Amino acid sequence: MLLEKRIPASYIFNKIKKDLVIIIFIGICAHFLSSAFIENIPEMPGNIPAFLGTAITVLLSFKISQSYDRWWEARKVWGAIVNDSRSFVIQLQSFLQDASNPVIKLMGYRQIAWCYSLGRTLRGLNPLEGLDEYLKEKDLLYITDHKNKPLAIAQLNALTIKNLYQTNEIDTFKHIQLDSTLVRMVDSMGKAERINGTVFPKTYRLFLHFAIYLFVITLSISLREIPLIFELPLLIVLSSVFLLLEKTAYHLQDPFRNRPSDTSVTAIARTIEINIKQLLNEPDIPEPVQPNGFYIL
Template identity: 60%
Template sequence: MFKKVRLEVGVVFAIGLSFNALTYFVSGRLPEMPLGVPAFLGTAISILLSFKMSQSYERWWEARKIWGSIVNDSRTLVVQLQSYLSTEYREVIAEIGHRQIAWCYALGDSLRGLNPLTRDTGCLRVEDISKLSKHQNKPLALVQQQALSIKSLAEQGALDVFCRVQLDKTLVRLVDSMGRAERINTTVFPVTYRLFLHAAIYLFLITLSIAIQDVHAIFEIPLLVLIAALFFLVDKTAYNLQDPFRNRPSDIPVTAIARTIEINIRQLLGEESWPEPAKPKTFFIL
């Protein structure tokens, strides 16, 4: 865990050491730093850090909510199709259901910057895949295919117009979820804020190390390093949470969620086999 803030902690260690060394050699020349200065700086940093943590957590939690909506709307889509169509359309329902599974995997890959076509989900027909190649935004192309499948059902007279509109609304919600996930993924969190925070933490540590120079180095250095590690780790946690689709352990587990959707859809379709659910991670390191 400390690996992640090695650099920062190292710098802090060096600062502490050099100020202690200075104390021995040029004792009396170092400024008197009242402890009130770093104390107030520490409080200010806590407040600014708390704001940052709060915003990052909200981004992460919104991303999780979006994928929760995707779970709900994927299930709803299949239940609606089964409710609206007579049993002779069993195969079309399965086709749309499978495409929905593929969409979930594709959206997850696409958010993480991977090419969705390299994953073989076994859920897309060959002609669907070939149509995807021309599109930059594969999940959007798959939603278009879903819309055209529903159009074709409506044109065959299999689907009442009101029921069709309900399916359409479910698709609208899926397009919304996709767009919201993309928004979180592409919006850069103001980076200057983090620079100010780091600057403030270093300023705090320098003033603190001067202020407590009378404390023996054996106590002072670990204290400085621990407080520094604490601040930098909270900052790092916030940094990791704010971009939840980056192939990091703190990511929203998009593939595991897509797997859950696959299991749910296959069971709703009455199929006999489905993949194992992804193992939940027992220990969650940010």
């Protein structure tokens, strides 16, 4: 997540440098071709690039809106994970006879492991890394065989809850209430996977880029009588606004890609760890994740 800090110009420039080179190339070509054949090529009416620019803005605005919604939905899903993780531990403490039953700590730590491994799975990193701090040897071994590690951790918690029921630690009603909490967490996991795995309609982006190039070409032709030294900066700044906004949208729409604009899943998982450990009255509470310059992951 980008923070309310000064964002380095290099970060912004890097986002669009490739596209800018293409734009400059197209702009120069269009300029020289239309100047060379100035007598053959008729004048481009000025309102054609203007109308194209408006059209691109409207379409861009739709794209930003949908991308923002995906990004916000991803953040909501992780917010729900925070809430359900907290509620899960409070429920265990409230439902079990003995609030200091070690099984509460076992399941609380599994919940922490679930959050970290889900975050790493979504980002395509090794989901097992660092889990030995939270999981028993046996659990770790069990989930290693599974393709979907977080799902396996959820299954382990479900079976432990079943055990609590079979040993009469909880009654069937509390079994069901805890099951509902687990169902909500499996839902959140699936929602994050859905956002991560669904490609935003590819062609839309293609046609938007096509429209931006068209804008540059028509603008370049309509300004062909202006010296290149004045025309080019105008082409560059105008198309930069479009390209930067398009790129912002593009990054927002996939919030689990190890990029500065990602949903800060590691920081959120750490918050959950802090909350759960405090609810368990654990002695060592870790520090929150620190920002990485202008962003936090």
